[in-house]
Amino acid sequence: MTAVGDGNETIDPHAGLSTEQADPRYREIDRLPTEQIARLMNDADATVPGAVAAAIPEISAAVDAIVGRMERGGRLFYVGAGTSGRLAVLDASECPPTFGTDPELVQGIIAGGEAALTRSIEGAEDDAGGGAAAVADREVGPLDSLVGVSASGRAPFVLGALAEAGRRGALTVSLSCNAGSPLSTAAGHPIEVIVGPEVVAGSTRLKAGTAQKLVLNMISTIAMIRLGRTYGNAMIEVSAANAKLANRAARMVGDITGAGLDTARAMLEAAGWNVKAAVLMIERGLGADEAAALLRANGGRLDAARRAGVRRGLGA
Template sequence: MLEHLTTEARNPASEHLDSLTPLELVRLINEEDAKCTAAVADQAEQIAKSIEVIAHRLSHGGRLIYIGAGTSGRLGLLDAAECPPTFRSDPSQVVGIIAGGHSAMFKAVEGAEDSQTLAEQDLRNINLSSDDVLVGIATSGRTPYVLGGLDYARSVGAYTIGLACNRDSLLRTRADVSIIPVVGPEVLSGSTRMKAGTATKMVLNMLTTGAMVLLGKTYGNLMVDLNASNSKLLERAKRIVCTLTELAPEQAASLLETCNGEVKTAITSYRLGVTPDEARVILHATNGHLRAALESMGRLAGRSSNGRAANNGHSSNGNH
């Protein structure tokens, strides 16, 4: 059955792989990797639909859950792990599950991907519900563990997204939306950690980044909801506050400290001239959207200013 998968086929461009110089190897791999961008672009509409659903579910208390085996599972775990520091999201909001458990992140657990029932057990353990979105990641589109997970997710009413790199895959029949970037045969036949892995990572980046943007986690292209958990992120937070307030670095650092390291709170507090607690209330009213918070208060201030101007004009006319 594997022989029918494009990701398992031999790549004509690399049939003499072991005869190439290091520079030729690099150029060949780079040329093949360039095909990932077009393959992902071909799935733009499916990815966009997925982002909309994910953002909606997350905004109503649901979760985004990745499930996969091997490289696919590891990429899901990686994307999930990067959300809290990048978007200050709750660690339980985006979850990664890999066949064989977390130890499989570092060492392959033989046979785990062949079990459909194991996926159901893993999803029961995290109380998968109809509020959640499950993304089943399987390059081949036929991994039993992932198919079992998608089947169980649909049985409980969760929204299902299938991500594979082979066009005619069983996964299509198990998901509400299928994202299938077809990258073609790998440079090293069957090594799907290469192009397939790259395309998968690109899609996962889009899913979480897109959903978090819709949830108000950014201002323009600035990471205003980051969790400043180390010196690099603290410096980034300070730089963002400087950019959006025009404060000096030391002033931005002091403001951030006053606001418990919350970038959006610091910016709102300074720009609107309110206390950190008042800034939090304003942000809560706009569901955490910084631009909406700043613009809505700006409109209110504008109306107040216009009202004063009108009153002043009326008084002036009365004096004539």
């Protein structure tokens, strides 16, 4: 953006952002020994959780609003560019294996598309029309929620996506690391995590990226807890796609029911590795189809299904 003062003056709209400032404490890091640089970075990173804690009321309100729409069939979209986009896609991509969700339920959108996940396509963040088109392509609607992620709070791609989502009636949330940004102004639920200058000036993959990851962790994890996709703190919707996850599933079934691991594994195999169904099969002596029907009748929630009906069979 160029503004004219005396006819020649160029104004940088990013110059005043806290994430763009050069912290004098780090001006000579290129002359320091490795261990000292590592300690400086560790000290800087230690300030991030406090910055996130200050935003917990806003994070909580946004999560509750997102869950309200997801309970009615809505989807959750994250949109970002550069580091923010990669973190957005990362969080979305981890929901299916962790919580057993359909890949369409939580989606990450990055400026520049899939190629931007492995190499920098920084110019893509300036394409506001591209952000709007990405939202339109996914037919975002009134039951959906969109979280725009941008450290500066000014990325045109993200602003374009947020504006289009709002026009379509979707819930809009912003996540930025500067106060009073355009993204905050545009969102129905603005979240600002103010982390200040980076160790390497302007490198928002550092503290800002860490803050964004922590908040995205909260949004997806709490949403899935509220949607009943955990039991206590057990990852009961886990996809047993490898030996480690299969063993974890068997341990969960054993922990919940008190059954031995051999019994737990046998019931999991019979239930198609559905942890909740295996629990009901053991506790109520049900077949796999009966357990699945009981879960459906109770909204897929294990706690409700365990309380329902008459206990029979194993453990009766």
